Each structure stands twice: as structure tokens, then as C-alpha cells.
Amino acid sequence: MELDWLTVSAQVVNFLILVWLLKRFLYQPVVGAMAEREHLIASQLEAACQREQAAREEQLAYKKRRSVLIKKQQTILEKAHRQGKEQRQQLLEQARAEIARLVKQWRQELEEEQANYLLRLREEGARAIMQATGRILADLADTALETKIIDRFVKNLETLPQEELRQLVKDRTSLDVTTTFPLGNEQQCHLVQSLKPFTGDRTLVFHQSDRPRCGIEVTGEGVKLDWNIARYLDELEQQMLDLLQDQQSRVLMQSKGNPDA
Amino acid sequence: MTITSDSLLLFTLGHFPVNATIAFTWLVMALLTITSMLITRRLNTDTRISHWQNLLEVLVSSIGKQIGDIAGRGADQYLPFIGTLFIFIITSNLLAIVPGYIPPTASLSTTSALALCVFIAVPLYGIANEGLAAYLRHYIKPTLLMLPFNLIGEFSRVIALAVRLYGNIMSGTMIVGILISLIPFFFPVLLQLLGLITGVIQAYIFAVLAMVYISSANTTHQHFIQKDGDGAPPPV
Numbered sequence: 001m002e003l004d005w006l007t008v009s010a011q012v013v014n015f016l017i018l019v020w021l022l023k024r025f026l027y028q029p030v031v032g033a034m035a036e037r038e039h040l041i042a043s044q045l046e047a048a049c050q051r052e053q054a055a056r057e058e059q060l061a062y063k064k065r066r067s068v069l070i071k072k073q074q075t076i077l078e079k080a081h082r083q084g085k086e087q088r089q090q091l092l093e094q095a096r097a098e099i100a101r102l103v104k105q106w107r108q109e110l111e112e113e114q115a116n117y118l119l120r121l122r123e124e125g126a127r128a129i130m131q132a133t134g135r136i137l138a139d140l141a142d143t144a145l146e147t148k149i150i151d152r153f154v155k156n157l158e159t160l161p162q163e164e165l166r167q168l169v170k171d172r173t174s175l176d177v178t179t180t181f182p183l184g185n186e187q188q189c190h191l192v193q194s195l196k197p198f199t200g201d202r203t204l205v206f207h208q209s210d211r212p213r214c215g216i217e218v219t220g221e222g223v224k225l226d227w228n229i230a231r232y233l234d235e236l237e238q239q240m241l242d243l244l245q246d247q248q249s250r251v252l253m254q255s256k257g258n259p260d261a
Numbered sequence: 262m263t264i265t266s267d268s269l270l271l272f273t274l275g276h277f278p279v280n281a282t283i284a285f286t287w288l289v290m291a292l293l294t295i296t297s298m299l300i301t302r303r304l305n306t307d308t309r310i311s312h313w314q315n316l317l318e319v320l321v322s323s324i325g326k327q328i329g330d331i332a333g334r335g336a337d338q339y340l341p342f343i344g345t346l347f348i349f350i351i352t353s354n355l356l357a358i359v360p361g362y363i364p365p366t367a368s369l370s371t372t373s374a375l376a377l378c379v380f381i382a383v384p385l386y387g388i389a390n391e392g393l394a395a396y397l398r399h400y401i402k403p404t405l406l407m408l409p410f411n412l413i414g415e416f417s418r419v420i421a422l423a424v425r426l427y428g429n430i431m432s433g434t435m436i437v438g439i440l441i442s443l444i445p446f447f448f449p450v451l452l453q454l455l456g457l458i459t460g461v462i463q464a465y466i467f468a469v470l471a472m473v474y475i476s477s478a479n480t481t482h483q484h485f486i487q488k489d490g491d492g493a494p495p496p497v
Contacts, residue, residue, distance in 0.1 A: 004267040004370050007282055011365070011374030014286050018349055021294045023341040029301035030321045031340070033314075036306040 114244055121240060122233050126214045129229055130181075146181050147190065153216050153227040154194040160225070165198050168220035174203040176219040180228070182208050266363040267370050282368040289352050289365065320348075324468075331469065332476040335390070339472060342382055346375060347468035354430060354460025358453060364460075367430040369423065376423035379471040380415070387478035399478055422470055429463045 134145035157165070169175065177191065183206055192204055195218070204218075211217075215228020266281035273279060300313045310318070324344045329336040353366045365371040387396040400411045437456060440449045 003373060004280075006278075007267050007280060007368070007370035008374045008377065010283050011286060011371045012377055014283070014290060015345070015349065015374060015378055018290045018293065019341055019345045021290065022297060022345045022348065025294055025301055026297035026317070027321060027341050027344060029304050030317055031325075031337075033301075033304040033306050034318055034322065037308065040306060041308065 110248065114241070117244075118237050118240060122237055125233055125236055126229060129232065130214045144187075146179070146183065146187055149214075149216055149227065150187065150191050150194060153225075156227055157195070157198055157225065164223065164225075168218065168223045168225060169199055169202060170221050172202060172220050174205050175199055176207060177204050177216065178207040178209050178212055178219065179216045180208070180210060180212050180214050266365070266368050269363070281363050282365050282371055285353075285363055286365040286371065289349060289356065293348060293352060324348075327469070328472055331472045332479070339386070339475060342378075343468050343472050343475075346379075346471055347464050350375070350426070350467055351461055351464035354464060355457060357430075357456060357460065364430055366426055366460075366463075369427045369431075372423040372427040372430075375426070375467070376419045379422060379474060380419040382471070383415075383474050383478050386475045390479050396478060418470075418474060422467065422474075426463050426467050429459055 130145065137145050137148060183191065188204075188206060195204065212226055212228045215226055215230070217224055217226030217228075266285070269281035270278050271281055271284050297317075300317050303311075304314060305311065321340075321344065324347060325336060325340050328339050328343055332339055350366055353364045353371075356362050357364045357367075384396060387399070400408050402411075437449050437452050440452055
């Protein structure tokens with residue numbers, strides 16, 4: 001085992017040179033690259049953290065905005081619902097009022113129509129009764145209706161109190177006799193003869209008018225005595241009215257049972 | 262049979278005789294430097310790197326980690342010295358597989374030179390880190406009586422360091438040479454493989470011991486060891 005000091009010295013120098021060379025070409029570049037990469041990764045991680053933080057904050061902000069929007073939406077929905085309800089109620093009330101108005105109008109029209117109908121019925125009825133009764137009496141008893149009316153009127157006068165009759169002729173020189181039908185001379189004479197016990201020598205002035213409904217009336221000083229078929233017509237009218245009202249109530253019941261009708 | 266490559270004179274450079282030890286050392290130096298230059302020429306600092314760069318980074322960071330495990334904090338300053346020791350020895354030893362190549366580490370001159378470098382590096386790093394007075398106080402601890410023993414210990418461990426590496430590598434080369442002359446086939450190949458393993462282990466041992474010697478003369482290292490509760494150096 002021998003030691004060559006020259007070689008030892010040369011190897012020491014070689015080794016120191018190698019240390020410098022490797023430090024220059026290996027360690028420094030590699031360590032530098034690793035440090036730079038670490039720095040790069042650290043900066044990327046930091047940037048990622050910052051982005052994550054920003055994203056989290058943004059997410060939080062979006063969540064807040066979303067909850068605000070949901071609340072707003074709920075408020076709007078509730079408001080719309082309430083308004084819809086109110087409008088519906090209003091429309092219903094309007095419709096009810098309109099229906100009530102229409103019903104009222106219809107009733108008024110119906111009543112008017114009914115009244116007109118009844119009036120027409122009364123007139124037509126009176127005329128028809130007159131004609132029918134006249135024909136019946138002529139056919140069966142060979143007697144004129146007008147004569148029978150006059151007889152009936154005279155009979156009624158006989159039943160009246162004397163005070164009322166006196167009031168009729170008081171302070172009068174003439175009395176107005178109004179009939180619905182025209183009186184012939186014979187009938188006028190018959191009437192004069194019949195009324196003679198009540199009117200004395202007072203003059204009878206004859207008139208023809210539609211006012212006494214198929215009858216006769218005698219007008220004096222503030223007193224009027226008459227007979228006509230108004231009572232029969234009233235009964236007929238009442239019967240027709242009952243019939244109409246019954247029909248009307250049936251129609252109303254049907255319309256309530258079926259609202260679309 | 263040549264015991265050492267120091268006596269194998271290859272050529273002279275002026276008045277300087279260049280023997281096989283020096284020549285092969287230059288070869289190893291050139292190989293390491295050129296390889297480092299080639300690989301580190303295009304280092305990428307991005308997250309995607311080449312396989313060669315990855316290999317180099319693994320090598321350097323592993324050496325740095327080993328140094329850090331022994332020295333504790335401030336390990337970066339030892340990386341060029343200890344790393345070069347390891348890389349030079351392991352390359353010298355592994356190239357022994359190449360026919361005609363004589364490892365420089367099989368020369369006592371080389372191992373002595375390396376041990377001498379460690380011998381000089383220990384006080385240099387100690388003084389640099391702690392100052393001259395603090396470093397010199399290590400030799401009189403725990404008492405002044407220990408000064409001669411400490412000095413003997415300093416020298417003896419340098420000699421042990423040099424002879425251990427020289428003995429291992431030289432014996433491996435010698436045994437292979439003897440066996441080739443006796444049993445020319447198969448068996449020398451196995452011993453060659455064993456020599457490679459021994460070479461790697463010896464490189465590791467030399468580097469680790471050098472690091473232990475340097476860090477033992479360093480207060481930072483002492484504090485690091487005490488803090489970890491492990492007073493003993495790593496087993497060799």
C-alpha cells in the first residue's frame with residue numbers, strides 16, 4: 001500500500017474542481033429550477049385559493065340575490081293573488097249588481113207588460129163579455145143586454161138609502177146619464193120611466209162614454225150612482241194575475257236551478 | 262498484478278506525469294460535467310418536465326433530503342460538497358463494470374484525497390457556522406484532558422474513511438481479477454455484481470460519514486439532534 005502524494009494533491013484539486021463544476025452545472029440549475037417550480041406552484045395554488053375565495057364570495061352573493069329574488073317573487077305572487085281575489089270579488093259584485101239590475105229591469109218590464117196585458121185584457125174582456133152576454137141574452141131570453149143593465153141599475157137604486165138619492169138630485173134641474181153603449185129611444189124612454197120615481201121631473205141628459213165599464217152611471221151634485229161589470233172584470237183580472245204570478249215564480253225557480261239559463 | 266493504479270503511468274503533461282488514477286478521474290469528471298450540462302441545458306420550470314430532468318431532480322432532492330436528515334437546518338450549504346462526494350464515488354465505482362476501466366476510488370491516493378477534503382471541510386464548515394473560538398472549544402469538551410483524544414479521533418476517522426473506501430473497492434477489483442484467472446466464467450460476473458452493490462453502498466457510507474463528521478462539529482446539528490431526542494449518529 002503506497003501513497004503517491006502528487007496524485008493525492010492532484011486528486012484533491014480534481015475533487016475541488018469537480019465540486020465547483022457540479023455546483024455550477026448541476027446543483028445550482030436543478031435547485032434553482034425546483035425552487036422556481038415550487039414558487040410557480042405556490043403562486044398557482046395561491047391564485048387558485050384566491051379564485052376559490054372569489055368564487056365562494058360570488059356564490060354567496062348569488063345565493064343572497066337568489067333568496068331576495070325568491071322573496072320578491074313570493075311578494076309579487078301574494079300581491080297578484082290578493083289583487084286577483086279582490087278583482088274577482090269586485091267582478092262578482094259587479095255581475096251580481098248587473099244581474100240584480102237586469103232582474104229588476106226584467107221585473108219592471110214584466111210588471112209593465114203584465115199591467116198592459118191586464119189593461120188590454122180588461123178592455124178586451126169587457127168587450128167580449130158584453131158581446132157574449134148580449135148574444136146569450138138575445139138567444140136565450142130574447143132580451144137586450146142594455147135593457148137588462150138598465151133594469152139592474154134601477155133595482156140597485158131601489159135598494160139605496162133615500163138620503164143618498166136625495167143628495168143626488170139636490171139643487172139639480174138635470175142629471176147626466178152616461179152609458180157605455182148607445183141608447184135607443186125606446187131604451188131612453190124605459191130609463192126615464194124607470195128613474196122617474198127617483199128623479200122626479202128633472203131632465204135626463206144622455207151621454208155615451210167608455211168610462212163606465214160596460215155599464216151605466218147617473219151623475220148628480222157631487223154624487224155618482226152606477227152599475228157596471230167592473231167587479232166581474234176585477235175577478236177575471238185577479239185570476240189572470242194569479243196565473244201569471246204562478247208562471248213567473250216557476251220561471252224564476254227554473255232560472256235559479258240552472259244559472260246558465 | 263498491479264495493486265494500485267497510481268503506478269500505471271499513461272502519459273506526461275509537460276513535466277506532470279498523468280497516471281491511470283488521475284486520467285480516469287478526469288474521465289469521470291468529464292462524464293459528470295458533460296451529462297449535467299446536457300441535462301440542465303434545457304431545464305423546464307413548468308409543471309411538466311422531461312424524464313431526464315425528473316431523474317436529476319430526484320437525485321439532487323434525495324441527496325438534499327439525506328443531508329437534511331443528518332444535518333438538520335441549513336443543509337443546503339453542504340449539498341455541493343457531500344453531493345459531489347457521493348456522485349463522484351458512485352460513478353467511479355459503477356463504471357468498474359466497463360472493461361479496461363480502473364476505478365479511481367480503488368487508489369488509496371484518491372480515497373486519501375477525498376478523506377483529506379473531508380478533514381479540511383469539517384473545521385471549515387464548523388468555523389463558518391459557529392466561529393473559530395466556538396469550534397475550537399469542541400476539542401476540550403467535556404474536559405481539557407480530552408484534547409489529545411479528540412485530536413487522535415479527528416485523524417483516525419479520516420484515515421478510517423480513506424482506508425475503508427480504498428479497501429472495499431480495491432479488494433473488489435482484486436478479487437474479480439484473481440477469480441477471472443482461476444474460474445474464467447460465470448462466477449466473476451456474480452462477484453462483479455456484488456462489487457457494484459458494494460460500490461453503491463460505500464459511496465453512500467462515505468458521503469453519510471462525511472456529513473456526520475461535518476455536522477458533529479456544528480452547534481446547529483447538536484441542537485437538532487438534542488431536539489429530536491436522538492444523540493447517536495446514524496448507524497454505519
